[in-house]
Amino acid sequence: MSKKQTSGIKWLRKKFSSLLVLLLGVGLFLFVFLPIFYIATMSIKSQSYVVSGEFSLIFFKPSFNAWINTFNNPRIWTGLSLSVRTATISTVIAVILGTMAAYGFSRYKFRGDDDFLFFILTQRMLPPIAIFLPYTLVWQYLDMIGKWYNLLIPYILISLPITTWLMHAYINNIPIELEESARVEGCSQLEVLWRIVLPNSLPGLLMTSMFNFALLWNEYMFALFFRNRTLPVEVGAGIRYVELTPWPTLSAQGVFLMVLPATFAFYLQKRIREQPITF
Amino acid sequence: MYTLEVKNLTKIFGEHKANDNVSLQIEKGEFFVLLGPSGCGKSTLLRSVAGLEIPDSGEIFISGESVMDKEPGERDVAMMFQQATLYPNMNVFDNVAFPLKIKGVDKQKIEKQVTDALELVQIPEKRNSNIKNLSGGEAQRAMIARVLVQDPEVFLLDEPFSSLDHQLRVYMRKEIMRIHQKTGVTIMFVTHNQEEAMKVGDQLAIMNNGRIEQVGTPAETLQQPNNKFVAQFIGHPQMNFIPAEVSEQDGQLVLKVDSQTYGPIAQEDLIKQPESTDLTIGVRPEEVSVEKEKKSGEDKLNSKVEFTESTGANNYIHFDLGGASVQASVPEIKDWDQGDEVSVSFNKERLKLFDPDGERIK
Amino acid sequence: MAIKSRDRLLKYLVAPAIIFSFVAGVLPMLYALRNSFYNINVRLPMQTERLIGITNYKIILGNERFQASLRNSIVFSLEGTIGAVLLGLAIALFLYYFLRNKPLLLTGLSTMLLIPALTGRISVAYIWRLLYDPVLGLINHVLGLLGFGTVEFLSNSNIAMQSVVFTDVWQWSGFAALFLYAGLVSIPREYFEEAQVIGASFFQRLRYIIIPNLKGLLLAVFLLKFMISLRNFDLISVMTGGGPGTATETVDMYLYWLAVGGRGLLSRASAGAIIMLVITIVSFMIIINLYQRQKVGE
Numbered sequence: 058m059s060k061k062q063t064s065g066i067k068w069l070r071k072k073f074s075s076l077l078v079l080l081l082g083v084g085l086f087l088f089v090f091l092p093i094f095y096i097a098t099m100s101i102k103s104q105s106y107v108v109s110g111e112f113s114l115i116f117f118k119p120s121f122n123a124w125i126n127t128f129n130n131p132r133i134w135t136g137l138s139l140s141v142r143t144a145t146i147s148t149v150i151a152v153i154l155g156t157m158a159a160y161g162f163s164r165y166k167f168r169g170d171d172d173f174l175f176f177i178l179t180q181r182m183l184p185p186i187a188i189f190l191p192y193t194l195v196w197q198y199l200d201m202i203g204k205w206y207n208l209l210i211p212y213i214l215i216s217l218p219i220t221t222w223l224m225h226a227y228i229n230n231i232p233i234e235l236e237e238s239a240r241v242e243g244c245s246q247l248e249v250l251w252r253i254v255l256p257n258s259l260p261g262l263l264m265t266s267m268f269n270f271a272l273l274w275n276e277y278m279f280a281l282f283f284r285n286r287t288l289p290v291e292v293g294a295g296i297r298y299v300e301l302t303p304w305p306t307l308s309a310q311g312v313f314l315m316v317l318p319a320t321f322a323f324y325l326q327k328r329i330r331e332q333p334i335t336f
Numbered sequence: 337m338y339t340l341e342v343k344n345l346t347k348i349f350g351e352h353k354a355n356d357n358v359s360l361q362i363e364k365g366e367f368f369v370l371l372g373p374s375g376c377g378k379s380t381l382l383r384s385v386a387g388l389e390i391p392d393s394g395e396i397f398i399s400g401e402s403v404m405d406k407e408p409g410e411r412d413v414a415m416m417f418q419q420a421t422l423y424p425n426m427n428v429f430d431n432v433a434f435p436l437k438i439k440g441v442d443k444q445k446i447e448k449q450v451t452d453a454l455e456l457v458q459i460p461e462k463r464n465s466n467i468k469n470l471s472g473g474e475a476q477r478a479m480i481a482r483v484l485v486q487d488p489e490v491f492l493l494d495e496p497f498s499s500l501d502h503q504l505r506v507y508m509r510k511e512i513m514r515i516h517q518k519t520g521v522t523i524m525f526v527t528h529n530q531e532e533a534m535k536v537g538d539q540l541a542i543m544n545n546g547r548i549e550q551v552g553t554p555a556e557t558l559q560q561p562n563n564k565f566v567a568q569f570i571g572h573p574q575m576n577f578i579p580a581e582v583s584e585q586d587g588q589l590v591l592k593v594d595s596q597t598y599g600p601i602a603q604e605d606l607i608k609q610p611e612s613t614d615l616t617i618g619v620r621p622e623e624v625s626v627e628k629e630k631k632s633g634e635d636k637l638n639s640k641v642e643f644t645e646s647t648g649a650n651n652y653i654h655f656d657l658g659g660a661s662v663q664a665s666v667p668e669i670k671d672w673d674q675g676d677e678v679s680v681s682f683n684k685e686r687l688k689l690f691d692p693d694g695e696r697i698k
Numbered sequence: 699m700a701i702k703s704r705d706r707l708l709k710y711l712v713a714p715a716i717i718f719s720f721v722a723g724v725l726p727m728l729y730a731l732r733n734s735f736y737n738i739n740v741r742l743p744m745q746t747e748r749l750i751g752i753t754n755y756k757i758i759l760g761n762e763r764f765q766a767s768l769r770n771s772i773v774f775s776l777e778g779t780i781g782a783v784l785l786g787l788a789i790a791l792f793l794y795y796f797l798r799n800k801p802l803l804l805t806g807l808s809t810m811l812l813i814p815a816l817t818g819r820i821s822v823a824y825i826w827r828l829l830y831d832p833v834l835g836l837i838n839h840v841l842g843l844l845g846f847g848t849v850e851f852l853s854n855s856n857i858a859m860q861s862v863v864f865t866d867v868w869q870w871s872g873f874a875a876l877f878l879y880a881g882l883v884s885i886p887r888e889y890f891e892e893a894q895v896i897g898a899s900f901f902q903r904l905r906y907i908i909i910p911n912l913k914g915l916l917l918a919v920f921l922l923k924f925m926i927s928l929r930n931f932d933l934i935s936v937m938t939g940g941g942p943g944t945a946t947e948t949v950d951m952y953l954y955w956l957a958v959g960g961r962g963l964l965s966r967a968s969a970g971a972i973i974m975l976v977i978t979i980v981s982f983m984i985i986i987n988l989y990q991r992q993k994v995g996e
Contacts, residue, residue: 081796082792082803082807085789085807085811086807086810088868089810089811089813089868089872092825092826092829092836093813093814093817095825095828096821096825096828099828107834112839114836154718155715157712157714158712158714158715160711161711161712164708165711165712173716177715177716177719179982181925182978182979182982183727183975184928184971184975185929185950186967186970186971186974187726187727187730187974187975188723188726189954190730190953190957190964190968190971191729191733191968192726193740193957193958193964194729194733194738210722211722213718213722214718217719232421234418234421235421237386237408237417237421238415238417239423239438240387240388240407240409241386241387241409241414241415241492242414242434242438242482243409243410243435243438244409244438245409247707252438253423256423256425257423257425271816271818274818275817275819275820276932277818277819277820277932278929278931278932278950282958289818289820289932292820292821293820293935293936296823296936297935297939304834307824308824308828311821311824314818314820314821315813315816315817315818318816318817318818319813319816319817322809322812323805325816326805326809327805327808329876329880330808330876330879330880330883331880332880333881333884334877334880334918
């Protein structure tokens with residue numbers, strides 16, 4: 058009798074805890090999903106619906122005016138082209154420099170090598186305003202304020218540390234014997250880098266490039282300060298003066314800005330979960 | 337002309353002398369084994385030959401030509417590491433073809449050579465496999481194929497099978513011997529496993545603390561060890577070492593173990609005269625004969641059985657002589673019990689004597 | 699000599715990054731340090747530059763608005779970092795305990811969790827400005843349904859900073875969770891099996907197995923998130939513009955205003971930036987020291 062009772066309680070507890078897990082999971086999903094869903098649906102509402110005071114998450118009459126407005130706005134397109142240009146060029150240069158350094162630090166033991174690696178990483182700790190203030194004088198002097206390429210150096214500067222760090226962690230996992238084997242088999246040191254190290258660190262390169270691109274694509278402060286109207290600056294300008302632009306249009310711009318980096322999420326979550334990355 | 341010659345090689349890592357004035361010669365077609373405990377510098381020597389380490393002094397010749405100014409890839413050697421170093425970004429065929437591709441061999445030739453090599457290591461059906469899908473043995477075979485296609489002057493193996501389980505290891509060892517006999521390639525093989533070394537090697541070099549202690553055939557190193565280190569490292573079960581005090585009687589040597597005497601040993605059997613009275617007797621368990629009761633005589637020593645041991649195939653009794661534990665092989669284990677009186681005699685012809693520096697004087 | 703060519707090549711490989719970091723990172727810092735002792739005003743380009751010693755430091759350290767912005771920067775960075783790492787750990791544990799063997803759900807949820815981190819701060823700022831909005835916001839709508847009054851999340855100076863911090867935690871906790879999840883998975887299974895045999899409770903496992911094994915990674919994630927938090931201009935300037943008043947104004951925003959937006963006092967702002975730099979370096983030193991000490995302890 059009592060045995061039956063305990064098993065009944067156990068059964069209830071089991072049911073209850075799996076229900077709890079389900080609730081937690083759904084809660085977690087909604088915690089992340091709802092805010093994004095909210096802005097996404099806002100972008101396909103009509104301004105008149107929004108100001109009418111009606112409120113529904115799902116049941117409303119969709120309107121694509123906001124998106125039409127966004128795509129008809131030439132500033133969005135110039136911003137997009139500027140963002141693509143600066144983010145791509147800076148990412149490529151940072152990844153090349155950072156990977157070279159990461160490989161060197163990973164394979165080459167010299168006095169103080171850890172200190173030099175750490176030195177590169179510290180660049181990421183510089184307060185952005187401390188970078189901006191001296192640069193603004195130099196750019197003024199060189200008459201480079203407002204020129205698109207004034208972003209490249211600060212952008213490489215802020216993405217180089219993460220590149221070096223991630224690639225260092227990644228290349229450390231490639232056994233050195235692979236390289237030695239290739240050396241004995243006739244490769245020069247450069248060929249080893251090209252034929253063995255790079256192909257085998259492709260996932261790491263892809264991950265690092267995505268991180269950097271997302272970082273720079275979203276960069277706002279330097280672009281604003283050095284007067285480059287990249288996409289975040291264009292979108293941010295609208296949001297700062299929210300009263301002047303209709304909410305749905307702002308939402309559409311916000312969504313437009315986040316779409317590209319969000320596509321990296323699927324690949325990156327897998328990479329991050331694969332192996333712990335420490336220093 | 338030797339296929340591989342190393343002259344007075346020294347390599348220092350910080351304070352540690354990994355190779356200390358090492359010289360050796362390897363003839364064409366030889367299966368040469370570098371044997372020694374871990375950390376003795378044998379891998380460093382092999383890596384210096386490959387060009388992966390730069391020696392601090394000394395020279396290396398391959399086919400009579402100095403290779404000191406050559407890159408690893410120009411030395412006409414091929415190397416196998418502890419772990420199979422298959423390139424994860426290539427399939428089996430591309431892995432085996434890689435060294436040929438680097439050397440610029442034309443496609444048809446590569447195709448043929450790789451096919452032949454895969455045939456030789458008996459994995460032709462795996463040519464298009466991803467290397468992630470190979471078993472441990474298949475990976476090692478693919479490695480051997482990649483080494484073979486290079487058609488090297490010297491084939492360097494750095495404990496290549498030590499990460500495999502015992503059965504596979506024995507199997508791969510036989511494979512290497514088969515391939516060696518079939519192709520006649522010169523092999524330099526590094527291992528810390530003396531049993532393996534004795535089985536595969538034509539010539540053995542026993543290393544310790546960065547120096548070569550002895551070079552010789554397995555039989556030579558077993559029967560005529562240069563010194564105590566070699567004597568204890570080679571042979572299974574291990575040689576017994578018994579401390580003894582030596583004195584001269586009528587032009588012959590007499591050894592004193594504890595308070596018992598053993599001898600005489602003829603002067604003409606000695607390689608050189610002892611410089612000290614404290615010597616060590618070295619005798620293998622199968623060279624010790626024992627009888628049950630106490631006996632006295634010039635070449636008899638007495639002790640008591642401490643314990644008995646049987647490996648199934650061989651039986652041993654252990655007893656104390658001169659403070660050292662000695663084991664002797666016996667035909668029947670059941671004849672012996674703890675505490676039994678035992679009278680010991682040695683195969684005098686095979687008995688070794690070492691001076692305090694470890695050098696063999698008989 | 700054979701392998702020496704390798705070492706030479708490796709030297710050439712590390713050099714560009716080091717030189718770049720020095721020229722583009724260190725030299726400007728030195729320039730800023732120099733400027734902080736002068737009287738440069740970008741509004742008065744004709745004014746002759748004059749060395750004025752530590753006057754800039756004296757003035758700015760005594761400035762209440764600078765002190766407040768410093769406090770805000772520290773509060774935002776510290777709270778946001780601790781919040782994201784703790785929530786991230788909770789999420790990681792959830793994923794580890796319940797979804798580890800459900801690859802489809804795990805992948806789906808992980809992808810979702812990473813999207814906020816990849817989304818720029820501008821979009822995130824906008825999303826939450828909308829959510830917090832007293833009229834259109836989802837949160838106030840729900841509060842209204844539950845019978846509560848409207849909360850002015852961003853224009854009430856008492857809670858504006860916390861609202862911004864919460865946004866930051868929302869953005870980065872999923873990111874932290876994935877890093878920590880990787881660490882959890884790499885803890886040897888035997889530890890958990892042993893704990894199971896002993897009958898350790900969940901909190902005992904957390905205390906004696908998970909936290910000790912995850913310490914290094916926790917600190918690394920903390921460090922990473924802290925660096926991200928120090929770049930907060932984008933989020934806060936778009937969400938609140940530093941307001942209401944200066945309730946959410948951080949150092950970056952104040953110094954920018956001081957140097958460019960306001961009176962053009964670039965030298966004084968440089969002094970402030972150098973102070974911020976010193977504080978940053980010191981706090982990183984502390985974290986890194988902790989990190990290395992625990993690494994030695996391992």
